[in-house]
Amino acid sequence: MTKVQLPLSKKESRLYMAFMWVTYISLLIGGLMGLLQTLVRSGKYTLPFNIDYYTILTVHGVILGLVLTTFFIIGFQFSLMGKTVGISDKQLKVAWLSFWVMLIGTIMAAVTILVGEASVLYTFYAPLRAHPAFYIGLALVIIGSWIAAFVNFRQLYVWKKAHKGEKSPLPAFMVIINMLMWFIATIGVATSVLVLFIPWSLGYAETINVLLSRTLFWYFGHPLVYFWLLPAYMAWYVVIPKIIGGKLFSDALARMAFILLLMFSIPVGFHHQLTEPGIDPTWKFIQVVLTFMVVIPSLMTAFSIFATFETTGRRKGFKSLFGWFKKLPWKDVRFLAPFIGMAAFIPGGAGGIVNASHQMNALVHNTIWITGHFHLTAATTVILTFFGITYWLVPHLTGRRLTPRLNKLGIIQTFIWTFGMTIMSGSMHIQGLLGGPRRSSFSEYAGGEQVATWINYQIAQAVGGTILFIGILLMVYIFIQLTFFAPRGVQEYPIAVEEDDAEPTPKILENWYLWIGITIALILFAYTIPVIDILKHSPPGSLPFDWPIGR
Amino acid sequence: MGKRNTVQHQPNPHESTHSLKGTFIAVMLLGVFILVSWFGFYALFLSR
Ligand code: HEM
Numbered sequence: 001m002t003k004v005q006l007p008l009s010k011k012e013s014r015l016y017m018a019f020m021w022v023t024y025i026s027l028l029i030g031g032l033m034g035l036l037q038t039l040v041r042s043g044k045y046t047l048p049f050n051i052d053y054y055t056i057l058t059v060h061g062v063i064l065g066l067v068l069t070t071f072f073i074i075g076f077q078f079s080l081m082g083k084t085v086g087i088s089d090k091q092l093k094v095a096w097l098s099f100w101v102m103l104i105g106t107i108m109a110a111v112t113i114l115v116g117e118a119s120v121l122y123t124f125y126a127p128l129r130a131h132p133a134f135y136i137g138l139a140l141v142i143i144g145s146w147i148a149a150f151v152n153f154r155q156l157y158v159w160k161k162a163h164k165g166e167k168s169p170l171p172a173f174m175v176i177i178n179m180l181m182w183f184i185a186t187i188g189v190a191t192s193v194l195v196l197f198i199p200w201s202l203g204y205a206e207t208i209n210v211l212l213s214r215t216l217f218w219y220f221g222h223p224l225v226y227f228w229l230l231p232a233y234m235a236w237y238v239v240i241p242k243i244i245g246g247k248l249f250s251d252a253l254a255r256m257a258f259i260l261l262l263m264f265s266i267p268v269g270f271h272h273q274l275t276e277p278g279i280d281p282t283w284k285f286i287q288v289v290l291t292f293m294v295v296i297p298s299l300m301t302a303f304s305i306f307a308t309f310e311t312t313g314r315r316k317g318f319k320s321l322f323g324w325f326k327k328l329p330w331k332d333v334r335f336l337a338p339f340i341g342m343a344a345f346i347p348g349g350a351g352g353i354v355n356a357s358h359q360m361n362a363l364v365h366n367t368i369w370i371t372g373h374f375h376l377t378a379a380t381t382v383i384l385t386f387f388g389i390t391y392w393l394v395p396h397l398t399g400r401r402l403t404p405r406l407n408k409l410g411i412i413q414t415f416i417w418t419f420g421m422t423i424m425s426g427s428m429h430i431q432g433l434l435g436g437p438r439r440s441s442f443s444e445y446a447g448g449e450q451v452a453t454w455i456n457y458q459i460a461q462a463v464g465g466t467i468l469f470i471g472i473l474l475m476v477y478i479f480i481q482l483t484f485f486a487p488r489g490v491q492e493y494p495i496a497v498e499e500d501d502a503e504p505t506p507k508i509l510e511n512w513y514l515w516i517g518i519t520i521a522l523i524l525f526a527y528t529i530p531v532i533d534i535l536k537h538s539p540p541g542s543l544p545f546d547w548p549i550g551r
Numbered sequence: 552m553g554k555r556n557t558v559q560h561q562p563n564p565h566e567s568t569h570s571l572k573g574t575f576i577a578v579m580l581l582g583v584f585i586l587v588s589w590f591g592f593y594a595l596f597l598s599r
């Protein structure tokens with residue numbers, strides 16, 4: 001990893017910026033829906049023009065959970081590949097193809113939802129039925145992302161051929177792991193959409209196997225959250241050390257953590273189906289055990305981050321036990337935003353362990369606690385890290401600079417987000433423990449003592465949501481400034497290098513056959529028998545339902 | 552793990568700065584936090 005960085009050409013930068021544009025437009029649209037949801041749930045506001053709550057909730061989940069994340073990640077990862085292994089003109093053309101296929105799919109799905117033909121929420125659980133255009137749009141987004149994945153694989157392959165015997169640059173290695181995971185995982189949801197949902201929504205198939213469709217969804221759904229998280233980890237491992245003036249803590253540890261995340265992210269989907277009848281509890285137990293294995297790479301990551309902070313601080317001469325902590329660059333938003341993201345991952349991760357524990361899952365399943373949980377993990381940890389990347393990536397791509405004024409606005413943005421999310425996510429967690437349901441428009445549920453305890457928390461969520469929406473407006477403003485108006489200049493693309501005396505990275509860490517082999521073996525182990533069970537013993541399939549929500 | 556570089560190591564002036572005590576304690580505290588919160592929610596589960 002001693003290589004000099006490759007410059008990004010104007011042509012390349014334009015592609016990476018295209019992905020950023022979709023990201024920030026999505027943030028604005030999705031964020032507005034989020035605000036409306038909290039307002040409706042406060043009981044003091046009703047949507048105009050007869051718009052259905054579940055329509056806007058579907059827009060919110062799809063646009064933020066699926067679209068924003070995928071576009072940002074693929075764009076950011078392309079830039080990492082461009083910086084470290086390069087992209088050829090031909091690869092760039094195919095990369096543009098991936099962008100357009102994804103965008104067309106997004107627009108198809110979004111329009112279908114907005115006209116009220118697909119109010120099925122982002123999980124599109126059967127037997128709720130959406131218009132076929134919704135499923136076809138989603139399939140196009142996935143296919144477009146596969147094109148991007150294959151361009152990435154090709155980029156590393158070409159580089160490897162030109163650099164025989166050298167280890168791949170760490171960022172490129174990480175991108176390949178994430179895209180491998182994404183590819184293996186999306187095969188599940190693509191199968192479900194193409195084989196089960198599209199024929200059924202078109203009327204060619206009369207019924208659908210509900211349990212099978214949900215199982216295929218969650219085979220994809222858990223790796224989905226790791227697909228969001230890994231790019232944040234990339235920034236924590238290779239970008240943050242550079243920003244704080246340090247070096248990579250350990251190349252081998254970082255690679256090992258990513259490999260473990262690849263192996264243990266997929267054979268675990270049952271932890272989302274713990275209340276599902278029709279799945280043998282033994283296999284739920286096995287998948288829960290596999291789920292808990294992610295504690296290992298997570299704590300490895302925490303260790304590595306603390307170690308980078310401490311080593312860097314001590315180099316600068318801080319002797320006391322935690323003296324190095326105070327001297328981190330708190331006034332640099334490129335550090336502060338991802339740092340708060342990391343901090344949010346502590347309660348976020350702890351909550352995740354609670355969710356995955358079968359008994360306690362019964363306490364929180366389908367309550368708004370879950371929503372509070374992923375607004376900490378996805379909408380804080382991941383999103384604040386993505387914002388942190390934006391502050392240097394966008395000006396790097398547009399040939400501008402992050403000025404002190406924009407840096408300061410970024411810091412204000414970070415505080416607004418933290419404050420708003422603490423209120424919103426905190427009250428969601430508490431309301432969930434009191435039994436408040438998620439995915440629910442405002443309702444008094446025919447009264448009752450328990451219901452009466454919820455409303456104040458829903459009002460608190462509206463307060464937090466309003467603050468968050470202000471944060472979104474500010475972030476979009478910063479994005480536009482960095483794109484068009486910031487002064488011209490050179491903004492560094494921060495990638496940390498290894499310590500001079502670093503041990504060589506063991507070759508086995510790049511033995512792709514081995515790691516992919518173990519990953520597939522674990523998946524076959526965790527899913528073969530229960531899926532055969534599901535296929536053999538399912539009750540009759542279900543006809544489509546367009547009510548109470550659907551089309 | 553891989554074999555060590557055969558190049559003779561210069562005495563490293565930073566060697567003494569390589570203490571990772573703070574890191575160790577921080578990671579342990581993290582583990583404690585996770586365990587305490589897990590048992591806390593488990594107690595809540597049992598009490599219901
Ligand atoms: C202004 C900021 C935001 C607000 C006010 C907000 C508010 C909400 C609310 C109230 C819900 C739950 C509604 C219900 O269950 O009935 C929700 C769900 C959700 N939010 Fe957000 N959110 C915001 C930002 C985000 C961001 C940035 C992301 C993703 C990165 C995100 C992802 C999701 C997802 C995936 C759901 C689940 C939808 C579903 O259950 O179908 N949100 N949001």
Ligand SMILES: [Cu+2]
Pocket residue numbers: 221222225271272
């Ligand atoms: Cu999961």
